[in-house]
Each structure stands twice: as structure tokens, then as C-alpha cells.
Amino acid sequence: MPERTQASASIQADTQQRVFAFMKDPRTYGTAGDVRRIDTHGAAVFLAGDDVYKIKRAVKFPFMDFSTLEKRRRVCEAEIAINRPNAPDIYLGVVPITLKGETLAIDGGGEVVEWAVHMRRFDENATLDRMADAGPISPDLARSLGDIIHRSHDGARRGDGDEAVAALRDYIDQNDEAFAALPDLFDTATAGNIYVRSLEHFARCESLMRQRGEDGYVRRCHGDLHLANIAMRDGAPFLFDAIEFDDAIATCDILYDLAFVLMDLDVRDQREAGNVLFNRYLQLCDDDRQLAGLAALPFFLSLRAAIRAKVIAAKLAQAKNSNAKTGDLAAIIADARRYFRYAADAIEPEAPRLVAVGGLSGTGKSRLAMTLAPGFGRAPGAVLLRSDIERKLLHGVADTERLPETAYGTDTTTKVYDQLHRKAALALGAGQSVIMDAVHARPHERQAAETTAAECGCPFIGLWLETPLDVRVARIEGRKNDASDATAAVAKGQAAFDTGPITWARVDASGDLDKTASEAKSIID
Incomplete structure (x- = not known):
């Protein structure tokens, strides 16, 4: 492999914009087809033919730091390591973007100026959020979801249960602060009820959750297991885009990880599929302690929905800054509010029968x-x-x-x-x-x-x-x-x-x- 050196920090900001332009150019890939670019707060993704290249943005947030080239290299490598077990045919590796003279290249010679996650492209319309919005998720697919999620959890490494429980307590306060900052979007009385109920559930289940950590049910999970991060390929579902930038966020109770997809199915009026997935997962566990752990499930479901509402609300500010259309803004508002309502509903008590x-x-x-x-x-x-x-x-x-x-x-x-x-x-x-x-x-x-x-x-x-x-x-x-x-x-x-x-x-x-x-x-x- 050609000898390479790291680019200095002083040129990274300007160089990254040049790299993005290079990655958007079809000539980079020797293809006549258009290259599609998808932007998120943390990455720019380039879809070119059968290939996908994801480049981390040179940004720094309280929860995510990609501000140096070395940090971006490490997080790209982490993304491959974490996601490859769930999708070995999709996550191909990490490649350098190099500069020699004035010429940029993918995995060429010269100075490394950026790093990219290289993936095999799949049908971006085959994600389960789109499928769920189009019609019912079949029982067979729901059972398959139970299989792959259980397999993912079964092979995950154990984590610190006390730290995971402490993080859940912090999330309650963080969500409340986010809702309070947006009273025009989130009803104040409802937000207050979510906060009170969440504290009650946390207090009631804290010892149970800590015991589950001791029993090995806190593991390094996917961490972001909503339907947009599950897709179909060759007739079977697979998990992708797991949290790679912070092990602490993704290290959680396996039922809290499961709660994300159960909640997302429920919000999208897919309760039947959610129930099949739920029961299939419990069957595969065949573990009395998982049944006892269901005492924390309403709290997990509500917390996942509240976090999702908060994340979607953050997109609203971004959309306004980019002069998005009125219809697009209205859709974001409706989406944030439906997760917010679910957070309130899921945590209300209901006697079992x-x-x-x-x-x-x-x-x-x-x-x-x-x-x-x-x-x-x-x-x-x-x-x-x-x-x-x-x-x-x-x-x-x-x-x-x-x-x-x-x-x-x-x-x-x-x-x-x-x-x-x-x-x-x-x-x-x-x-x-x-x-x-x-x-x-x-x-x-x-x-x-x-x-x-x-x-x-x-x-x-x-x-x-x-x-x-x-x-x-x-x-x-x-x-x-x-x-x-x-x-x-x-x-x-x-x-x-x-x-x-x-x-x-x-x-x-x-x-x-x-x-x-x-x-x-x-x-x-």
C-alpha cells in the first residue's frame, strides 16, 4: 500500500468541502449515472451505483465529537466493527480519501485527507419505516425481526449495569428540558405528566434494572433500533446504522433496545406486527427473568418515544434554517407530536388481565x-x-x-x-x-x-x-x-x-x- 501521511488539522475544514464535491462527481467512480448525496447532522453519504461512501462531518456536539481527522478515522472503524456482525454483506470496510498534488482519489497514494465508511448499496426504499407507512408488516417478517434482534443481543458483549441505569435517569431530565424549551410544540401539562410518571416508574423499577445489569442483560446493543435502521435485502431483514460514536449510549438493557422498535411499530399503527415480534423475542429468550423484566417495559417504551420526539424536534430548527417548505415543516411537527403523545400514553398504568x-x-x-x-x-x-x-x-x-x-x-x-x-x-x-x-x-x-x-x-x-x-x-x-x-x-x-x-x-x-x-x-x- 502506498505510504501515507495525515493531513494537518488546519486544512481539514476547507479540505472536507472539496472532498464532498469530489465524492458527488460521477467521474470519481467512472460512472455516467448521478451520484445521490444524503446529509445528516453527522455525516454526508454518497450513493454511487452499487457503492455507498459515508464521510463523517468535521463537527463537535456535546454527545458526538468528529472534530479531528483521527477521531473520524476511529469512528469509521468503529462503525464497521459494530455493524458488520448484523450486516456482513453491507459493511465492506474503511477507505482513505487521499490527496497527491492537486488530485483526490479513493484509496490512492499521497496524503490522507479524509476517511470514509464503504458500504454495499441496498434499496433505500426497502427500509421498514417506509414499508410500515405503506401497509401492514406481515407476521412472518415480524417473526424474522424477532430472530435477528435476539441474535444481535445474544452475541453482544456485557456492559456496566449501574452506568446504564444512571444514564436512563439522566435521559428523563434531558427530555423534560427539551420539551420545556419548546412549549409551542409540546404541550406543557403533558410534558409535566411524562416527567412525573417517568420518575415514578424509574423509582419503582430501579432495583430491578440494576439487578438485570448484574444478571448480564445490559449489553453493547444497536442503540438506535428504529424502523429506518432496519432494511430488507434478498427477502430478509437486517439491522444497520447502529450507534458507533459512543459505547455508553448504545450500552443498555436489551429490553430497552427492543423497546425502540416495538415503540416505532406501535406509533406507526403496526401493533399486530409489534406483538408478533414481542412474543417471538420472548419465546427465543425462554427466560423467566425476561418476563419479570417486563415491569420496566412501559418506562422503556415511553423513554424511547420521548427521545425520538426530541430528536425529530431538533430537525425542525434545521429545516427552518434551510427555508424548508411549509408542508415539510408541518410534517416534522406532526411527527414529533405523535411520538410525544405516545410517550405520554405508554407510561399510563393499566391493570393486567x-x-x-x-x-x-x-x-x-x-x-x-x-x-x-x-x-x-x-x-x-x-x-x-x-x-x-x-x-x-x-x-x-x-x-x-x-x-x-x-x-x-x-x-x-x-x-x-x-x-x-x-x-x-x-x-x-x-x-x-x-x-x-x-x-x-x-x-x-x-x-x-x-x-x-x-x-x-x-x-x-x-x-x-x-x-x-x-x-x-x-x-x-x-x-x-x-x-x-x-x-x-x-x-x-x-x-x-x-x-x-x-x-x-x-x-x-x-x-x-x-x-x-x-x-x-x-x-x-
């Missing part, structure tokens, strides 16, 4: 439970506990892997129900409503569900689904990639069950899902 859905195989329990869960309880909806999933977890196999008949013996089934009730009690104790999906064919199984709710001091609703045998068999035979191992023979054998007296609300589930869900909602509400 337990719904148990029972019925013989093929009655549609799981479809109904998944339909009810998003709208049941506080954001992002109910914790969904399904006996079929718990049985697979108990045996350490994938959802759709078929278990032998021995896995359905009385002892194993007892363990499955015990697991359901234990997890339900943890979630309810943390304030999250629960929907429990299991056959509940025997009186003691139904009674145990009611007892779980009573011991947690929560209201209980039991739904018993009824469907003719031929409909049940047809549904079972039509299943694909499902966690249930029930067969037509199992359904026929259940016809001889003595279920004992059914005291739960009976629901005719023989028709379409919408009709069944409507009847169930009328009972729940």
Missing part, C-alpha cells in the same frame, strides 16, 4: 389468541403463551419439529401446564396481560388457570371454543408449518373426552375468524 383460551384440537384457539393478543392489555399487547410452543421448548426442539407420542404423556403435559402458569404469573406480576392458549380439557387444568389469575390479583376470562368435529379435522389437515402436532386421529379421539362441566364462556368457533374474534372480544371487553 389473564385470558385463557380452551377447546379441543382444531377449534382455532391459536388463531384466535394471536388475533386477540395485540389489542389486549398495555403496549405492545398481551404475552401469548401457547402449550404447543412450551412443549417444544421443554424438549429443546424447533416450533415445527414433530415430537414423538411419548412427549404427550400425562407427566409431560403436567410440566407443560406448570410452565404455562409459572410464565403467566411472572408476566402478570410485571404488569403485562397474558393470553394462555391450551386445550384445557380437564377441570383441574381450567381451575389452575383461574387460580393463577387469582393469586396474581388479576381479573380472569375463560373462553371455551366449540367447533363440529368435521370442521376441526379439516382445519388440522390444512395446517402447514405449525407448532401443533395434533392429527385428525387425535381430534377424533378427543370426541370421547369427558371435559366435565364447562364454566367458561362458550364461543362458537365454527365460522370465520372475524366472527369468532368479534364474539370473543365482546366477552373480554
